[in-house]
Amino acid sequence: MDRDATADVNAPHSMGTTIVGVTYNGGVILGADSRTSTGLYVANRASDKITQLTDNVYICRSGSAADSQIVSDYVRYFLHQHTIQLGQPATVKVAANLVRLLAYNNKNMLQTGIIVGGWDKYEGGKIYGIPLGGTILEQPFAIGGSGSSYLYGFFDQAWKDGMTKEEAEQLVVKAVSLAIARDGASGGVVRTVTINSEGVTRNFYPGDQLPLWHDEVEAHNSLLDILNASNPEPMST
Amino acid sequence: MMRTSFAALIIASCILMRAFVKPSPLHTLEMDTLLTSEGDSQRTQYPYVTGTSVIGIKYKDGILMAADMGGSYGSTIRYKSVERIKQVGKHSLIGASGEISDFQEILKYLDELILHDNMWDDGNSLGPKEVHSYLTRVMYNRRNKFDPLWNSLVIGGVKNGHKYLGSVSMIGVNFEDDHIATGFGNHLARPLLREEWREDLSFEEGVKLLEKCMRNLLYRDRSAVNKIQIAKITEEGLTVSQPYSLKTFWIFSAFQNPTVGAEGSW
Numbered sequence: 289m290d291r292d293a294t295a296d297v298n299a300p301h302s303m304g305t306t307i308v309g310v311t312y313n314g315g316v317i318l319g320a321d322s323r324t325s326t327g328l329y330v331a332n333r334a335s336d337k338i339t340q341l342t343d344n345v346y347i348c349r350s351g352s353a354a355d356s357q358i359v360s361d362y363v364r365y366f367l368h369q370h371t372i373q374l375g376q377p378a379t380v381k382v383a384a385n386l387v388r389l390l391a392y393n394n395k396n397m398l399q400t401g402i403i404v405g406g407w408d409k410y411e412g413g414k415i416y417g418i419p420l421g422g423t424i425l426e427q428p429f430a431i432g433g434s435g436s437s438y439l440y441g442f443f444d445q446a447w448k449d450g451m452t453k454e455e456a457e458q459l460v461v462k463a464v465s466l467a468i469a470r471d472g473a474s475g476g477v478v479r480t481v482t483i484n485s486e487g488v489t490r491n492f493y494p495g496d497q498l499p500l501w502h503d504e505v506e507a508h509n510s511l512l513d514i515l516n517a518s519n520p521e522p523m524s525t
Numbered sequence: 526m527m528r529t530s531f532a533a534l535i536i537a538s539c540i541l542m543r544a545f546v547k548p549s550p551l552h553t554l555e556m557d558t559l560l561t562s563e564g565d566s567q568r569t570q571y572p573y574v575t576g577t578s579v580i581g582i583k584y585k586d587g588i589l590m591a592a593d594m595g596g597s598y599g600s601t602i603r604y605k606s607v608e609r610i611k612q613v614g615k616h617s618l619i620g621a622s623g624e625i626s627d628f629q630e631i632l633k634y635l636d637e638l639i640l641h642d643n644m645w646d647d648g649n650s651l652g653p654k655e656v657h658s659y660l661t662r663v664m665y666n667r668r669n670k671f672d673p674l675w676n677s678l679v680i681g682g683v684k685n686g687h688k689y690l691g692s693v694s695m696i697g698v699n700f701e702d703d704h705i706a707t708g709f710g711n712h713l714a715r716p717l718l719r720e721e722w723r724e725d726l727s728f729e730e731g732v733k734l735l736e737k738c739m740r741n742l743l744y745r746d747r748s749a750v751n752k753i754q755i756a757k758i759t760e761e762g763l764t765v766s767q768p769y770s771l772k773t774f775w776i777f778s779a780f781q782n783p784t785v786g787a788e789g790s791w
Contacts, residue, residue, distance in 0.1 A: 392626050396570055421573030423596070423626040425604060440601070 304473030305337060306435025306464050307348035309403040310447075311428050312456035315413035315484025316405040319460035320348050321435065321468050322476030333476045342367050343488070345383040345406030346481050350433035351420070356400040359390050380406040384416035384424060392422025401432040407483045435467030435474035442466060453482065457491070465498040568672040572624040574598055576609045577748045578710030579620035580738050581679045582722060583688050583703045584731035587759035588681035590620050591735040593742075594768055595750030602750055610756045610765055614639045617653040617682035618758050618765075619660075622707040623695060624675035631674060634663065653682030653689040657699065665697025677707035683760050706738070709746040714738035728757070740771050 308319040320337040323330055337349050339360045345367070349356030363386045367378050384404040391398060404416040417430035429447055431439050442463060451459065457480060464478045478493040496507055508514055574596045581590040596604030609628070610620040613635050621628040638659060642651045651659075657680040667673050673695040681690040691701040704718040717738050726734065735755055743749045751773070756765040 388626075392630065395626070396568060419574055419598065419603070421624060421626040423574045423624075423629060425596070425607065425625075427604075427606075437601070440603075 305350040305433030306439070306467035306471060306474040307337060307350045307401075307403050307432045308436075308439070308460050308463050309348060309405040309415040309417075309430045310451075310456050310460055311413045311415050312451045312453055314453060315407050315482060316415055317453070317456045317460050317480055317482050318346055318348050318403065318405045319464045319478060319480045321433075321464055321474040322479060323468075323474055324353055325473055330475070335476075336479060338479055338481045340364075341383050341404075342371065342378055342406075344377050344408060344483060345380050345404065346483060346488070347383075347387065347405070348403040348432065349400065350402070351400035352398070355398045356402060359387060359398065359400060359402065362390060363387050377408060379408040379410060380404065380414040380416065381408075381411065384414075384418065384426075387416075387418050388422055388424040391418050395420075395422050403430045403432055405481075405483065407485060409485075413484065431463070433467075433474065435464070435471035438467050438470045439463050453484070457482065461493055462499070465493075466501060468495075468498070469501045469504065568670070570624075570672070570675060572675045574603065574625045575675075575748070576607060576622045576625060576628070577746055577750075578706060578708040578714065578742055579609065579622050579677070579679045580707075580710050580714050580718075580735055581620065581681045581690050581692075581705040582718060582726070582731055582735065583681075583690050583724075584726040584728065585724075586728065587683045587688055587757065588618065588690055589728075589731045589735055590618055590679060590681055590756045590758075591739055591753060592620050592622070593739070593750045594752045594754060595748060596625050597748040600747075602748065605750055605752055606768070608754065608765075610754055612763055612765070613651075613653075613656050613680075613682075614642065615650050616684040616758075617651075617656045617680060618756050618763060619656070620679040620681075620707075620756075622677045627674040627676050631660070631663070631676065631678070635660075652684030652687075653680050653691070654684075656680055656682070657689070657691040657693065657701075661693050661697060661699040664693050664695060664699075668696045679705050679707060681705075682758050686760060709742055709749075710738065713741050713745055717741065736771060740773065743771060743773060 304323065304325045306321045310317050318338050322334050324332040324335045338346055339349060340346050341360065341364045347360055349360060363383065366386050367383055370382065371378050383406065387402055387404055401420055402418045404418065407413045415427055415430050417425050417427050417432065428449065429443060431443065446459060460480055461478050468474045477495055478498065480491045482489045500506065576596060577593065579590065579592040581588060590610055592609040594605060594607050595602055596607040607625060610618060611632060613619050639651065660678055660680065664674060675695050677695065678693045690705055691699060692705045692707065693699040704722050706714040721734055732755060739753050743751055751770045752768050753771065754766050754768055
């Protein structure tokens with residue numbers, strides 16, 4: 289690959305997306321926005337960045353859509369074979385380490401940051417962050433993508449250990465929503481996936497139902513509705 | 526118990542797929558090219574998630590090593606619980622600065638090295654000098670292929686009463702000394718160590734000296750994080766401390782009134 293050898297090695301690559309994964313007492317919750325951009329154009333405003341690897345392990349994808357898709361396809365394939373050999377569901381740790389192998393050994397070619405989350409009967413709910421370069425780190429929560437820049441401070445303040453499922457879900461939705469508010473490369477809807485001993489639940493939070501943050505205003509169908517509200521026509525309800 | 530056998534199953538199946546069983550050529554090619562690195566014609570990588578300085582000193586009973594737990598991502602301090610000092614076999618400690626994914630890979634190589642060493646079952650075990658030598662070869666040969674492991678490593682340990690402390694860089698520069706530092710530590714810690722290090726430092730004195738260096742790095746290294754671990758290795762054994770933070774000092778009159786007596790300055 290032809291790379292500029294004088295590139296600033298201290299500048300991290302920004303990746304369009306906001307992805308989040310948190311553990312709670314009983315499982316994990318993965319969250320993501322739904323914007324796929326090509327340059328300044330939004331190619332897909334409702335993409336699904338939370339991808340299934342097995343019944344009990346899902347990943348959040350960020351960075352190059354192509355790279356993250358191909359990595360998840362290969363890991364799904366390897367995990368499928370592994371599950372057959374093992375005779376029982378794969379553990380989250382194995383899934384995460386397979387992602388790491390691909391990410392690390394192809395580090396010069398891939399541009400994708402991945403959060404692996406799932407539940408298995410040995411360790412319960414676990415989250416693994418695999419940023420650019422192929423480092424693998426098990427964490428109580430993980431954030432990734434360009435939108436995550438705006439969430440470091442938020443999580444420093446709002447994260448608590450031992451949350452309930454409802455608290456954790458609200459935290460994830462709030463976080464992704466805050467990132468969407470400030471990151472141009474993130475937007476659309478908030479998708480969440482909850483994984484625990486009982487199984488997997490998908491949730492969907494449309495853009496217009498998310499809370500409003502600073503300097504954002506309520507949505508209306510038309511100016512005319514606003515005008516009519518303050519100056520109702522005579523003899524109208 | 527069960528978990529280690531799963532791990533063994535994975536290793537076994539990977540080895541099987543690659544070495545003994547010959548499945549369809551497409552399958553083997555796939556696994557090999559994906560799970561192992563290809564030969565690129567040009568390969569100098571860039572570090573992404575990096576650790577900062579590691580400091581090591583010899584003291585009366587063995588070696589002391591210190592590092593913070595930060596993993597930086599460019600200018601962002603992204604991870605604050607990265608263990609950068611690890612045990613290697615019975616007699617050694619390794620501390621790493623630089624790219625964390627490469628350090629994790631080095632730990633896997635060392636795992637394999639120690640495993641094979643144990644399998645000989647001959648009563649011998651690799652000491653820090655041997656581990657240092659092995660790593661020097663690994664780092665230098667990668668450098669020659671223009672595909673370095675982007676780390677500066679500190680190896681320390683005690684074997685048969687002999688204390689050993691050495692370092693290897695990403696280009697294969699290696700040496701042995703009474704005190705070692707990587708990264709910023711070269712500039713900030715080594716002058717302190719040159720002044721205050723002695724052959725017969727006690728454990729307490731050694732820890733205080735390391736903490737003095739780490740505090741200095743905390744003030745002056747932008748990628749330093751206030752959560753450190755100090756590891757000790759002696760003939761008897763090895764301990765890595767729990768993570769802890771250092772107090773910092775800001776109450777100085779020059780800090781509180783920096784512009785006293787200077788008109789119009791800020």
